[in-house]
Amino acid sequence: MEAFSEVEGLVATLPRDDVDTDQIIPKQFLKRTGRDGYGEACFFDWRYDADGHERPEFELNHPAYRGAEILLAGRNFGCGSSREHAVWALSQMGFRVVVAPTFADIFRTNALQNGLLPVALDDPTCADLQQRAGRRDGYRLTVDLRAQEVRDREGRRAAFHLDPFWRECLLAGLDPLGMALREEVAISGFERARSPLLPTTRHRWE
Amino acid sequence: MEAQRTAYHKIWEAHHVAGDPRQRMLMYVDLHLVHEVTSPQAFSGLRAAGRRVRRPDLTLAVMDHLVPTWERTRETPDPVGREQLRQLSENCAAAGIPLLDLYHRRQGIVHVVGPELGLTQPGMTVVCGDSHTSTHGAFGALAFGIGTTEVEQVLASQCLWQAPAPTLEVRVEGQLGQGVTAKDLALGIIREIGVAGGQGSIVEYSGDTVRGLSMEGRMTVCNMTIEAGARAGLISPDQTTVAYLEGRPAVPRGHEFAVAAERWLSFASGPEAVFDRRVHIDATQLAPFVTWGTNPSMSVPVGARIPELAELPSESAREAARRALDYMGLEEGTAIEDIPLDRVFIGSCTNGRLEDLRAAAAVAAGRRVSPRVRAMVVPGSGAVKRAAEEEGLDRIFREAGFEWLEAGCSMCLGMNPDILSPGERCASTSNRNFEGRQGAGGRTHLVSPAMAAAAAVLGHFADVRQLEPADLGSAALGR
Numbered sequence: 001m002e003a004f005s006e007v008e009g010l011v012a013t014l015p016r017d018d019v020d021t022d023q024i025i026p027k028q029f030l031k032r033t034g035r036d037g038y039g040e041a042c043f044f045d046w047r048y049d050a051d052g053h054e055r056p057e058f059e060l061n062h063p064a065y066r067g068a069e070i071l072l073a074g075r076n077f078g079c080g081s082s083r084e085h086a087v088w089a090l091s092q093m094g095f096r097v098v099v100a101p102t103f104a105d106i107f108r109t110n111a112l113q114n115g116l117l118p119v120a121l122d123d124p125t126c127a128d129l130q131q132r133a134g135r136r137d138g139y140r141l142t143v144d145l146r147a148q149e150v151r152d153r154e155g156r157r158a159a160f161h162l163d164p165f166w167r168e169c170l171l172a173g174l175d176p177l178g179m180a181l182r183e184e185v186a187i188s189g190f191e192r193a194r195s196p197l198l199p200t201t202r203h204r205w206e
Numbered sequence: 207m208e209a210q211r212t213a214y215h216k217i218w219e220a221h222h223v224a225g226d227p228r229q230r231m232l233m234y235v236d237l238h239l240v241h242e243v244t245s246p247q248a249f250s251g252l253r254a255a256g257r258r259v260r261r262p263d264l265t266l267a268v269m270d271h272l273v274p275t276w277e278r279t280r281e282t283p284d285p286v287g288r289e290q291l292r293q294l295s296e297n298c299a300a301a302g303i304p305l306l307d308l309y310h311r312r313q314g315i316v317h318v319v320g321p322e323l324g325l326t327q328p329g330m331t332v333v334c335g336d337s338h339t340s341t342h343g344a345f346g347a348l349a350f351g352i353g354t355t356e357v358e359q360v361l362a363s364q365c366l367w368q369a370p371a372p373t374l375e376v377r378v379e380g381q382l383g384q385g386v387t388a389k390d391l392a393l394g395i396i397r398e399i400g401v402a403g404g405q406g407s408i409v410e411y412s413g414d415t416v417r418g419l420s421m422e423g424r425m426t427v428c429n430m431t432i433e434a435g436a437r438a439g440l441i442s443p444d445q446t447t448v449a450y451l452e453g454r455p456a457v458p459r460g461h462e463f464a465v466a467a468e469r470w471l472s473f474a475s476g477p478e479a480v481f482d483r484r485v486h487i488d489a490t491q492l493a494p495f496v497t498w499g500t501n502p503s504m505s506v507p508v509g510a511r512i513p514e515l516a517e518l519p520s521e522s523a524r525e526a527a528r529r530a531l532d533y534m535g536l537e538e539g540t541a542i543e544d545i546p547l548d549r550v551f552i553g554s555c556t557n558g559r560l561e562d563l564r565a566a567a568a569v570a571a572g573r574r575v576s577p578r579v580r581a582m583v584v585p586g587s588g589a590v591k592r593a594a595e596e597e598g599l600d601r602i603f604r605e606a607g608f609e610w611l612e613a614g615c616s617m618c619l620g621m622n623p624d625i626l627s628p629g630e631r632c633a634s635t636s637n638r639n640f641e642g643r644q645g646a647g648g649r650t651h652l653v654s655p656a657m658a659a660a661a662a663v664l665g666h667f668a669d670v671r672q673l674e675p676a677d678l679g680s681a682a683l684g685r
């Protein structure tokens with residue numbers, strides 16, 4: 001995993017609650033077998049009309065949000081399907097941070113696994129930031145993972161908390177799988193002690 | 207104290223491999239289920255790093271998400287989907303992972319097949335790159351969905367880094383009314399606690415209503431846990447669980463069965479189990495529900511009307527409802543029974559098991575699908591399909607004008623040729639009514655199997671309790 005410490009970038013807002021991963025990346029893009037090329041498809045049905053033209057009414061199509069790296073979203077962002085493609089799509093659309101009052105669990109983990117930082121801030125803080133970014137005048141934020149703080153140039157600051165495991169992984173660029181494999185002795189020991197009555201998938205399934 | 211421990215805590219402690227169980231630990235995975243859509247990038251990740259699959263014998267792969275439901279002799283139509291299926295075959299062959307492919311008689315939806323084979327057992331940890339893995343919690347297992355990077359981690363290490371989660375007890379008491387099913391219970395719970403009501407938590411369903419559910423009904427309830435935002439949902443194992451498992455292919459026999467059963471029951475929550483939060487649901491207050499919006503909490507009882515915007519509690523709820531009604535092509539205040547339908551879908555890992563098909567067939571028997579409706583029945587697995595055919599359910603459906611198809615996820619997510627056209631309206635027994643879920647521009651209303659069948663024959667929603675029960679017997683109509 002690439003190390004992450006700080007992002008200073010343009011903020012785009014999508015002030016809706018319960019945005020599900022089916023909206024972030026619709027099913028027709030899940031047939032692919034690679035990890036790339038999902039950015040264009042991000043928010044596909046909200047972003048484009050039937051002829052493939054951008055819908056001007058969709059918030060993220062606003063010219064003032066082009067090149068945004070920080071997405072300011074509503075509650076329960078990323079609910080629904082476990083598809084990690086949603087995170088790949090957001091990252092490839094250019095986002096490095098999503099700020100929201102709450103995140104769906106699986107989305108949150110998927111985001112962290114890919115170095116897309118989910119920053120949870122309370123409702124009033126999010127509402128305040130929504131208002132600032134909603135002016136569409138190039139509002140920018142600095143998201144500082146080391147200090148666990150979000151700040152703007154107008155002096156607004158807000159602290160956030162990230163689970164120490166993930167904070168360490170992101171700051172040092174550690175890979176959770178590598179860390180798991182380092183526990184080989186413990187894993188093998190656990191396997192030797194498992195009940196022999198537990199099922200295996202080696203059967204002639206008939 | 208033993209009496210205070212929850213099933214979740216027992217399973218948690220029994221799967222500690224390394225790390226601090228109070229902060230974050232490496233958790234062992236007893237069963238890893240794999241399907242075609244969320245696994246290709248995991249296998250290529252492994253290959254790129256030169257890693258191997260640690261425990262193919264604890265892994266089972268199934269083709270389900272994008273398989274067509276037409277005869278298996280016909281080819282999967284789109285080349286991109288075919289390539290995904292081909293990669294799954296290749297990846298499984300290379301790693302020695304057992305695969306139930308398109309042509310296997312045990313093929314079906316991953317969450318229907320696992321329990322059917324007896325692979326999901328109490329006290330186990332089960333993961334799959336699919337959010338409805340929560341289904342397996344019905345057995346008193348800790349089961350949850352993971353993303354593709356975690357699929358790769360489990361393939362390579364059979365473990366996951368996990369933090370402990372707070373617990374939420376959903377206690378359901380009272381008799382479910384005639385025609386009120388496990389699906390309605392699930393929708394009722396989400397209506398009560400909201401689509402983020404379980405966020406971050408492990409839900410345990412308890413109370414006499416839950417105890418009274420069959421394993422199939424319990425699976426329906428646990429399946430929908432993810433729609434309340436919870437990490438996992440489970441039900442403590444009891445004699446119903448043990449009876450369901452006996453004789454299944456992956457379950458030990460004879461003396462070993464007795465030993466296994468005793469072990470399973472030891473994972474049940476203690477009589478004084480302590481939960482971080484509790485919610486009570488009165489089952490006698492539930493009715494057959496119909497969703498009217500674009501998330502599963504937006505539902506009302508079938509006899510009711512779509513809420514008036516002014517009745518809603520907050521501006522954000524009004525805004526969400528406005529957006530949902532606009533997408534759904536509906537007006538506030540419309541009576542649910544006045545909503546006409548184009549399509550009916552009976553199937554999915556929520557409601558694609560034998561009991562579900564029986565309940566739908568009981569309504570369909572001796573009736574005809576409305577000429578304005580195209581209705582499909584997609585069994586959850588090949589085994590469900592054969593069992594239904596043995597009982598003659600296929601004949602009932604066919605004679606009534608339903609299409610009787612091959613097993614798979616089908617129109618639950620529309621990755622195969624079964625999709626809604628823009629603007630089409632569907633009564634569906636699946637679990638998500640998100641925008642475009644069943645096809646771009648399609649409009650989904652979630653209901654129980656009996657309610658879906660009633661909607662199919664009448665061409666609009668109707669209260670299944672007011673239809674004359676057909677010959678198959680009211681037993682199948684109830685729970």
Ligand code: SF4
Nearest residue numbers: 338554555615618619
């Ligand atoms: S039936 Fe639907 S919810 Fe269930 S696994 Fe398939 S796509 Fe997912």
